[in-house]
Amino acid sequence: MTTLSELSDNAAAGTAQRAGEPDTEPDSPGTEPGTETADEPRTAVPAAAAAPVLAVRGVHISDQVTDREIVHGVSFELTPGKTVGIVGESGSGKTLTCRATLGILPPHFEVSAGSIEIAGTDIATLTPQQWTALRGATISAVFQDPASYLNPSIRVGAQIAEVIRVKKGLKRREARHRAVELLQAVQLRDPELVYGQYTHELSGGMLQRVLIAAAIAADPQILIADEATTALDVTVQAEILDLLAELRQQAGLALVVVSHDLAVVAQLCDEVLVMREGEVVEQGTTSEVLHHPRHEYTRLLIAEHDQYGLEKFLAPLTPLTPQETS
């Protein structure tokens, strides 16, 4: 089995975590039920002093046609191996923030204030050619509906190989070989078989793996997962989340995880941003946000889980005292 660290040039620079011991990291999702590891102080993931690969600073996004501001200031930084989660409902501005980061805002939307730096470069200065060089090789993304990002009439493997040929300049045969390795790295059971299949022959979970394989094919430093597991079954979602956690640990990938589900984000992220109507209403380490939510809306999200979710039957989170909320 090809490990992810073998695949990635960044791996050596990132964490040196080995396969097979995924749970040694203090804030990995694999802790025992009920234990409150989140209460421990967060150890900064890998090298604490590492320069951010992604810095989003006070970003505002406006619709130029209506002259309305849709996103009112988002800031966060990502260092290698770190994960930032953005939680919010449809229309909260989380996807627009992602799209701004990828330089793919819809027509007549623009970043009206603030700046975004990818690996030290302000994206406002990028030419379209520079963007093309950056996408895939430095920053990559997967979205909710994998089927709509793949060509239904081309074998999925060939679509990954194309990324490798264009981005890494490999020859056809080598690109094919590497695409199969990538399919194996995202834990598809029969990578050779999957390589030759079409989108309609694969399940949603398999397609999302294929898309993740394509997204990491050119060894990006940043991966944005925008509702990447929303359409999947719970058990498949867990597999994809496990895979993302593994990518982060082994390849030092920096992740932006966007979800409407606080629990998904809580499971994977070091830092959480809660967005509502274009505003970041709460931001902090995952444990701060879960245990000491300040904003009404964050409390609503937590209460929903406590009253209507599985949490109803699990040990409660540390209850809030009035002093803590102030």
Add this chain to the structure above:
Amino acid sequence: MTTEHAQGQRPADAAADGRAVLEVTGLDVHYGSRRQRRRALHDVSLSVAPGETVGIIGETGSGKSTFARTVLGLVRASAGRIVIGGEDVGAYGGRQWRRLRRRGIVQYVFQDPLRSLDPDLTVEESLIEPLLIQGVARQEATARARTFLARVQLSEELLDRLPGELSGGQRQRVAVARALVTEPKLIILDEPVSALDSANRVQILQILKDLRAAGVALVFISHDLGSVAGVADRIAVLYQGELVEVGAAREVITAPRHVYTRLLVGSAPTLRTASADRAERDRLRALLHA
């Protein structure tokens, strides 16, 4: 087969005494014919007592929607017995099913209200239609429509709107109100909150809790263990067309017996992190696929 595969079935408790609103015994459903014939449900038995909320959990292809459709007479069972409100409907033909549905004892709510509401009917027309079909006078029907619109916390201003002019959450509440106007004994809900954001989800779940308190029996079908856990008295787990576990919600979630249920519970993200770790999930997956 390992010991882990031992049947997680618990004795069906409530509702086994003949006053069940819904009693399904040994249900088999097949799709296709001859060589194309595929089994969608096998030997499914489940009963629902008056006022009870039973959650059916299953993932893609588990047969959960087939179950809903069969109980509503939209799909024919190849074997088994279905008794609704004491009436054996197993041998019913299309006309008898239509008559049964018209009486409004069983109602249903599906995931996508845009597809279950007629796009050309206003909210009011959609709400009164089932009553007019029953022969209720228009004035009385309109009054009832207003009552039930209030029950789902929608304002009367929406009565003149078309489904396309409502938000997703409002639409789903209209679909629930429409299911309620005939005052059914049983409502089958197939993924009723899956397409909604959390504020709307909470609202619908609260309405379902109120309905339960009012004595309406609910069958709540979903892939999302979380939303079912919050409202169901009992949870039934469907896996590849078979019920692998049925039990009190708390038991199924805190002490799942079947390997699949354990994987399902262990995969669900919660605010306390997933209840199983990655290694445990891998182990359960291997067991399940063995």
